[in-house]
Amino acid sequence: MKFTLSEIAKLVRGTVVGDATIVISGISGIKEARRGDITFLANPKYLSLAKTTKASAIITSLEVNGDIKKPLIKTDNPSLAFAKVVSLVAPNSIQCPQGIHPTALIAEEVKLGENVAIGPYTIIEKGAVIGKGAIIYGGCYIGHYSRVGDNTLIYPHVSIRERVEIGKRVIIHSGTVIGSDGFGFATVKGVQKKIPQIGTVVIEDDVEIGANVTIDRARFDKTIIGRGTKIDNLVQIAHNVIVGENSIIVAQAGISGSTVIGNGTILAGQAGIVGHIQIGEGAIVAAQAGVTKSVPPNTKVSGYPAKPHEVAKRVNACVQRLPFLYKRVKELEAELEKLKQILAQYGKTEDTQSQS
Numbered sequence: 001m002k003f004t005l006s007e008i009a010k011l012v013r014g015t016v017v018g019d020a021t022i023v024i025s026g027i028s029g030i031k032e033a034r035r036g037d038i039t040f041l042a043n044p045k046y047l048s049l050a051k052t053t054k055a056s057a058i059i060t061s062l063e064v065n066g067d068i069k070k071p072l073i074k075t076d077n078p079s080l081a082f083a084k085v086v087s088l089v090a091p092n093s094i095q096c097p098q099g100i101h102p103t104a105l106i107a108e109e110v111k112l113g114e115n116v117a118i119g120p121y122t123i124i125e126k127g128a129v130i131g132k133g134a135i136i137y138g139g140c141y142i143g144h145y146s147r148v149g150d151n152t153l154i155y156p157h158v159s160i161r162e163r164v165e166i167g168k169r170v171i172i173h174s175g176t177v178i179g180s181d182g183f184g185f186a187t188v189k190g191v192q193k194k195i196p197q198i199g200t201v202v203i204e205d206d207v208e209i210g211a212n213v214t215i216d217r218a219r220f221d222k223t224i225i226g227r228g229t230k231i232d233n234l235v236q237i238a239h240n241v242i243v244g245e246n247s248i249i250v251a252q253a254g255i256s257g258s259t260v261i262g263n264g265t266i267l268a269g270q271a272g273i274v275g276h277i278q279i280g281e282g283a284i285v286a287a288q289a290g291v292t293k294s295v296p297p298n299t300k301v302s303g304y305p306a307k308p309h310e311v312a313k314r315v316n317a318c319v320q321r322l323p324f325l326y327k328r329v330k331e332l333e334a335e336l337e338k339l340k341q342i343l344a345q346y347g348k349t350e351d352t353q354s355q356s
Helices: 005-012 044-052 078-089 309-320 322-355
Strands: 015-017 037-041 057-061 072-075 177-180 185-188 191-194 200-203 214-216 222-225 300-302
Touching: 005 015, 005 057, 005 072, 005 078, 037 044, 037 078, 044 057, 057 078, 072 078, 177 200, 200 214, 214 222, 300 309, 309 322
Parallel strands: 037 057, 057 072, 177 214, 200 222
Antiparallel strands: 015 072, 185 191
């Protein structure tokens, strides 16, 4: 499909700078773009790429200035605007499952809402409730008495264990397991005895969960993922964790049991959080940080053990200078040894003179 730049600007509520009549026929990243494509620039630090890209037009923020010899669409949120353009220029041609596939195994006492779609070889156990407009791809498992909310999308090979609650408009990507047992054992005479995990998991509305994520059921009560939170691939969330609303958890992060994550927090890639602590509202945990104690609201921490980011940067700067400091210490030790030898020789000379 083809659109003029002015038509795209109306869609994203942006302002055209330059030729509004050029025709856009494709979309691409700023490095890969070709003539006829539209791309976007959300971060001013990549401004140099905007000057070299082959794209025919660029969506930018209102603050972007500079010598860009390309037609622009300036908007408040370039990333969101570009997402809208993707849907316009390159609509998804893949069709979701329609209706209920004959190979789906649906137990008795399952309640199915209107316009539900269930793919092949999906298993839905007794007492489950599937909300209207929900789409469940093939090879999924929905456990006993679990609930899936309206217009939720579940991709292939997702496992949702018993008594789990999934909200409305949730997206769950392939390979994810929700409601697996929490990691609970007691050592009895050197043998690990399993502690029953009889709680559940609640995923609130408008959450998106990436591929191969594991969210454990609570030992008692609930593990909760708050409304609007987005979880990247390969994240582990342990039993009785509470994640607040509109938080972001990036790939390979791990959260230990009974930790509370506040609203609007960001856990960057490979962040590790110990159990039974609190991450305050609006806090940011940097990539690969190891958090061993509670983090106050609206604080950024990094490093291991995690500490305020500005402190961590200074510590890291010192660490980077260790080879130089080691070399300098060895030089000072050598100079000190020379001084000791000189002083020792001087002392012998004084003794000789006093004896004579």
